[in-house]
Amino acid sequence: MKTISIISPCFNEVENVQRCYDAVQALFAGDGPLAGYRCEHIFADNASTDGTVDILRALAAADPGLKVILNARNFGPFRSNFNALRAATGDAVLVFLPVDMQDPPEMIPEFVKLWESGCEVVAGARANREESLALRLCRGVFYRMVRGLSEIDIPVDVGEFQLIDRKVWKAVVEHDDHYPYIRGIIASVGFRRVIVPYTWAARKRGLSKNNLPRLVDQALNGIFSFTNVPMRLCTLAGVTLAGLCFFYALVSVGLWFALPHMAPRGTTTLIVAFFFLSGVQMCFMGILGEYVTSIHAQVRKRPLVVERERLNMADTVVESGTPNPVHQMREQIASAA
Known part of the structure; x- marks a missing residue:
């Protein structure tokens, strides 16, 4: 009997976690x-404080097939x-x-059917969104910007609601990334892919934890993870501005000698030029800082997540050879003792 694994991250979803479990079951x-399939449903809780963990513990105690990872703090979705x-x-x-089921569990049987037919990646595309016009426009611009800037083909409107074959899974988890942009990683490894459109439903219970700062952070991560185009644009803009300034200087000198009364002068021109170029420089420094910050976080090699506890799970080592950080720490302490 084949096994279908389902990953459900959650944070303060006391109103939804039981319903998500029941829908999958x-x-x-x-x-x-x-x-005809065996289900492996894995909940990953980001240190919820509203009773979500209590529900997960009760479910895990009643169903040994349910697996739960409890994080030591909120490490982000x-x-x-x-x-x-x-x-x-x-x-x-x-x-x-998602435990709020905005990505509908009813799509999973269709995904499995397509997977059985030979598709190694079945990606759900949010063709319709039950949300405000402003959010739809912002998301649409973001998806198209990421696709346009990226060196790989990241499908428009496709999130992490994707069913992947075991061989694709192995290629994905081999990535050692401090802030994994999962949909981009899946797109980067390739394999045969089919896209299935669906309606992204409005949240019916509870509040979304993805506020504006989090959405902006995730968007910047998506842009900077898979392209160096922003840095190339900075270089191009810098060369262009330098050329324009040099041309302006030549024109000013020429006018000074040929037509002194028409030559630009005064502090206004200097102040405008100074603030304009300063703003451009700060913008470029910010873009450079995003890359440097990402590199800094990557080279420090901190654990992706620190786990407090696992329910109905052993401390496993994945096929990619990446050990569980908690298990690795326990081994180091035991060897030192």
Whole structure:
């Protein structure tokens, strides 16, 4: 019997976590569309404080097949998702199923059917979004900007709601990234892909934890993770501005000798030029700083996630050879003793 792994990160989702578990279980029940498969549902909790952990403990105690990872603190959705992804053991892995079920579990049987037909990556595309016009426009611009700037083909409107084959999973988890942009990583490894459009439903219970600063941070990570175009644009703009300034200087000198009364003069020109070039320089320094900060975080080699506890799971080592940080630390302490 083949196994389908499903990853569900969560943070303060006390109103949704039970419903998400029940919805997935219904798919694999005796009369469900995936009754012929075994389900491995992995919840990754980001140090919830609202009772979510208590529900997960109760579910894990009642269902030994349910697996739970409890993080020591909130490491953000991408890091928590990727850490849980490393623990998946299924023949196919649904990379991300949100517990608020805005990405509908009802799509999973169709994903599995396409996977069985030979598609190694089945990616859900949010063709319709039940959200405000402003958010739809912002997301649309972001997706197209990332695709246009990236050196790889990152499909528009595709998030982490994707079913990937085991061989794709292995290629994905081999990435050692301090802030994994998962949809970009999946796109970068290649393999046969099919895109399935669906409607991204409005959240019915609870509040989204992705506020504006988090969304901006995730967007910048997506842009800087898979392209050096911003730095190239800075170089091009710098050369262009330098050339324009040099041309302006030549024109000014020429006018000074030929037509002194028409030559630009006074402090106004200097002040405008100074503030304009200072603003451009600060913008370029900010872009450079984003890359430097990312490099700095990567080379420090901090653990992607620090786990407090695992329920119904052993301290496993994934096939890629990347050890679980908690298990590795325990081994080091034991050897030192």
